[in-house]
Amino acid sequence: MIMLSSLNRLFVKLLLGFWLCSSLTIGFVGILPFLQKSHDQLPMDQGQKRLLKRTASHFIESPKLLENPKALKRLHRNRTPDGKPLRFFILNDQDVVINSQKVPRTFRQFLLLSEEFDAPMSHQFRDEMVFGPYTFISDNSEYRIYGRVADNHPRPWFFFFNDHKLLTVLIAMLLSGILCGLLAWYLGKPLRSLKLSANALAGGDLTSRVDEKTAGRRDEMGELALAFNSMAESIETMMHNQQRLMGDISHELRTPLTRLQLSLALARKKEQSTVEIERIGYEAEQLEALIAELLTLSRVTISNSENKVHLELAESLSQILDDAEFEAEQKQKKLLIDIPETISLDHYPKALSRAIENVLRNAIRYANCDISITxxxxxxxxxxxxxxxGPGIEEADLEEVFKPFYRPDSSRDRESGGWGLGLAITQAAIKLNNGSIKANNIKPNGLQVLIKLPEKAS
Known part of the structure; x- marks a missing residue:
């Protein structure tokens, strides 16, 4: 068990992967010459020896043939029983070829190879075979005779690489690149999964987890995935508990607030109204509105009971658009609406309407003259x-305004009278619909809010 655990370590996998890749490549390239040498170089067989001996016997019996150019020329006109060209080369005791002025390169190469071989041998070149020597004495002089036959024995396919060194190097580089690429993919795939899950978690998707296949790995990647999933579980639980606590507190605050408002109503009924009582009544109304906003944020964030439907966007927003037009007219401002009736999508109508209403009412409140929704x-x-x-928002506050209770210190929000929950509710509602929202300033002045929603539920 300990051995298996050690082999599953990422360090061991990397070490073995690169070591095996490089070892196989170097070993394959390095062993080819030895394989070819053992295949091409063999001891001279008896048939080749008899052929050389039979040819040499003519010169042993008639030494003068070694001085006859015509007789020596005939050594290049022989053929094997199966019709293949057969040539002989005779060397004197000074290692000079006496029957040919032009010595083939392959024969010269064979002479060099035979010096390292203790006995007569044969060597298979690409298109011919050379064998010998057979040593004989003629007229008290020593001669050596070699044979050369045009013969192309079948060779193993991998000898092709030994004959084409550059191509072999290129293929080795390609194969090692493929092997290393597969290893990199094997290591990079779980990292990409971790990255996507981390980005989704950072973007607010608390349900994001690393897939089971990655978490099931038995190396450091699997351990990291399990640790990430555990962290995400803890964050999701903590956030839900925090949001639930906020909702529970808001509910609990409503009971004493209701009693306070009832007491104020009784005091007013008994004509005990004073400036102080009126102030308490005003603050109670503000507190009631704040609690209502908190409860709305809580419902949108963690306890939405609405069903998602596929509906035309214009139909879902018809009521809030009518209200916005009326509010704009009352403030002598112009609202342009351009929402085609052909646009439809899967969404939660109430949550989306509340989100659009918050943004639209903010735009009407701070616009100098013109507002548009498209x-x-x-x-x-x-x-x-x-x-x-309108005046827009400071660049540093464009992302922060969607956080609960955040109120930028700018001309746009200095006198808003709110609690910084409207845009937080908007963002929560947009996320509930699997969308995104962002704000940016437009020149020369004004603010633009972009909301992107999928047409189909994922």
Whole structure:
């Protein structure tokens, strides 16, 4: 068990992978010459020896033939029983070829190879075989005779690589690249899974986990995946507990608040109204509104009971768009609406309407004159754009405004009177619909909010 655990270590896998890859490549390239040598170089067989002996016997019986050019020339006109060209070369005691002025390169190479071989041998070149020597004495002089026959014996396919060194190197580099690439893919795949899960978790998807296949690995990658999933579980539980606590506290605050409002109503009924009582009543109303916002944020974030439907966007937003037009007219501002009735998507109508309403009312509140809301269908997504020509927001606050209770210190929010929950509710509602939201300033002045929603539920 300990041995298996050690072999599953990432370090061991990397070491063995690269070591085996390099060893196999170097070993294959290095062993080819030895394989070819053992295949091509063999001791001269008896048939070859008899052939050389029979040819040499003519010169032993008639030494003068060694001085006859015509007789020597005939040594190049022989053929084997199966019709293949057969040539003989005779060397004197000074290692000079006496029957040919032009010595083939392969024969010279054979002479060099035979010096390392203790006995007569044969060597298979690409298109011919050379064998010998057979030593004989003629007229008290020593001669050696060799044979050369055009013969191409079948050779193992891998000898091709030994004959083409450059191509062999290129193929070895390619194969090692493929092996290393497979190893890199094997190591990189779980890292990509971890990256996607981490990005999803950072983007607010608390349900994101590393897939089971990666978590089931028995190396450091698997341990890292399990640790990540454990961390994500803890974060999700902590966030849900925090959000639930906020909702529970809001519910609990409503009971004493209701009693306070009842007491204020009784005091007013008894004509005991004073400036102080009116102030308490105003603050109680503000507290009631704040609790309502907190409960809305809690419902959108963790306890949405609404069913998702496929509906036209214009139909879902019809009521809030009518209200927004009326509010804009009352403030002498112009609202442009461009939402085609052909655009439809899977969504939670109430949550999406609340999100759009919050952004749209903010735009109407801070616009100088013009507000617009448009929607387009693009790449299986619906993009909703809300613009106004107001003062905009500081660049550093564009991402922070979607956080609960965050109120930027800018002209746009200095006198808003809110608690910084409206855009937090909007972002929670957009995430509930698997969408995204971002804000950016437009020149020369104004703010643009982009909401991107998928047309189909994933």
């Amino acid at each position: 929607a387009i269908s693009q790449d299986q997504s619906v993009i909703i754009t809300i613009k106004d020509d």
